[in-house]
Amino acid sequence: MHVLAVASEMHPFVKTGGLADVVGALPAALAPYGVTVTTVLPGYPAVLAAIGDAEAVAHYPDLFGGPARLLRASVGSTRLLVVDAAHHFQRGGGIYSEASGREWGDNWRRFAALSAVAASVAAGAVADYHPDLVHAHDWQAALTLAYLRHGPRADVPAVMTIHNLAFQGGIDAGLFPQLGLPGSAFAVDGVEYYGGVGYLKAGLFYADAITTVSPAYADEILTPSHGMGLDGLLATRRGRLHGILNGIDTAEWNPATDPAVPDHFDAHDLAARARNREHVEQRFGIVGGDGPLFAVVSRLTWQKGLDILAATIDDLVAMGGRLAVLGSGDSAIEAAMFDAAARHPGKVGVLTGFDEPLSHRVQAGADAILIPSRFEPCGLTQLYALRYGCVPVVAHTGGLGDTVIDANQAAVAAGVATGVVHDPGSQEALRSAIHRAVTLHAQRDVWAAMQRAGMAADFSWRQSAARYAELYTSLLQERTPA
Structure with a gap:
């Protein structure tokens, strides 16, 4: 089975969050089930650098404002099709935003371009490649399904995965003609969404199957409180909605072998965690102590509940805890974290930015990780924490509630x-x-038993990949004439 995946980021090439981890891990996880995945990615500078000299397999004289070509490459066992469109993806700053943090004003056009190319591949733009199924991830890839359904190969089955319903993508109706879709697509039974164009809405409407990244989140998004305005559409598609829990790459996230971790350990011998804790304390300017070292590794946003944590830090310190914060995001929350560090020198340390190796070291040394999210589709941070013997303290929502067993009596x-x-x-x-x-x-x-129980839990991709493979197979059977 050949699956064409479409995404705006993929670990290890480019990453802003858990989406990249999932897109990066799924191809290898699906391989044992006879599924070969080729992923369409934007040609960001980091992606082009990773693929080096690559074969051009398709050309687009005018891809939403400029020429582009499609490059085919393999990096290890990972198969890629990269959209080399300098006018869309060769930029400084972040992949979604300028260096100032403001989103690129033409993101709607950039990811329409990604989607249009992906749909053309599904329809045969690459002469020797004919995928059996398309799998789009989040709003940036969702318009792929609209182009697919209004193109020459509308029969190709497609899966739409929601990693976070809060991010939907959308534009004013006046820009619709620039998308290159037929006028009939601008309808309630199409891409129209509250008078404009909804990218994620389009993907949800046109998909043969919709998946979320945890079973609980699949239930939550059917309610007005979590449906973000799409609960009505999702309710009509309830029979096509599947909650499949994310997994993690247990080879990369392995405290016994992780090169980012100073002192390796496993569930049988947790002694090295004390030495790793000292490394974390030193890096964050925190003084040692008998109380637990709590940590945050997260975007500092309202969704993650970190404004609530910022207001609770004084209590945490009063209880004997200490806190290491790694992340960036909302300026007010960042400021509140730094204010807490100033009030509690040696007890609270804050480092802003994204640092992948340091995130591994924090998980390997902190006693507990705090994830007080208001909503959380799945969450990977708590899975990494469980793997590393870092006890999660989490809100009961989405995948957090699915994966952490509360320490009740x-x-x-x-x-x-x-x-x-x-x-x-x-x-x-x-x-x-x-x-x-x-x-x-x-x-x-008791604490050591909790650590060992978490480390023994199986959050590999094995079971989740099997469910995806089963879903793909069922969709292909539906599309196959009797």
């Missing part, structure tokens, strides 16, 4: 507890959860 007695779970959106609930974590940490045998 029964779970602790049974030896299956892996973290502390609290209600989302409440400062008092977070404060109580931190207090529970501090109390549990003082019970060293």
Whole structure:
């Protein structure tokens, strides 16, 4: 089975978050099930540098304002088709935004270009490649399905994966003619969305199957409180909606071999974590102590509940905890974190920016990780934490609730507890959860049992990849004439 994946980022080539991790891990995870994945990526400078000299397999004289070509390359076992369009993707700053942080004003055109090329590949633009199925990820790739359904190969089955429903992509109706879609596509049964064009909405409408990245999130987005205006459409497509939990690359995230981790360890011998904790304390300017070292590795945003945490740091320190924060995002939340560090020197340390190796070291050394999200489609951070013996303290929402077993009395007695779970959106609930974590940490045998239970959990891609392979097969069978 040949699957054409479409995404705006992919680890290890370019990454801003969990989307890249998933897109990067799925091809290898699907290979044992007879699925060969080729991924269409934008030709950002980092991607072009990674593929080097590559074969041009298609040309586009005018791809939304300039010439482009499609490059085919393999990097290790990863198969890529890269959209080399300098006018769209050869820019400084970030992949979605300028250096100032402001989003590129033509993102709608850039990712329409990505989608149009991907749909052309599905329709046969590359002479010797004919994918059986298309799998689009998030709004940046969602318009692929509109171009596919209004093109010469509308029969190719397609899957749309929602990594975060909060990001939908959309433009004013006046720009619709520039997309190159037929006029009939601008309809409620098409790309029209509240009078404009909805990219993600289009993908959800045209998809043969819709997946989310956790079972709980699949249920949550059917409700007005989590549906972000799309719950009505999703409800009509309930029978096509599947919650498939994300996995992690257990070879890359392995505390026994991780090159980013100073002192390796496994579930049988956790002693090295104390030395790793010292490395984290030194890097963040935190003084050692008997209380737990909490950590944050996250975008500092409202969705992640980090404004709630910022308002709770004084309580955390008063309880004997310390805090290392790694991330960037909302300027007000960043400022609140730095203010807390100034109030509690040696107790709170903050480093802004994205640092992949350091994120591994934090997971390997911190005692607990705080993820107080208001909503969380899946979350990978808590999965990495479980793998590294870093106990998650999480809000009960989306994939967080699916993957962390609360340390209630029964779970602790049974030896299956892996973290502390609290209600989302409440400062008092977070404060109580931190207090529970501090109390549990003082019970060293209980804490060690929680660490080992988390490290023993299987969050590899094996089971999730099997579900994707089954879904692909079922869609192909639907499209095959009897």
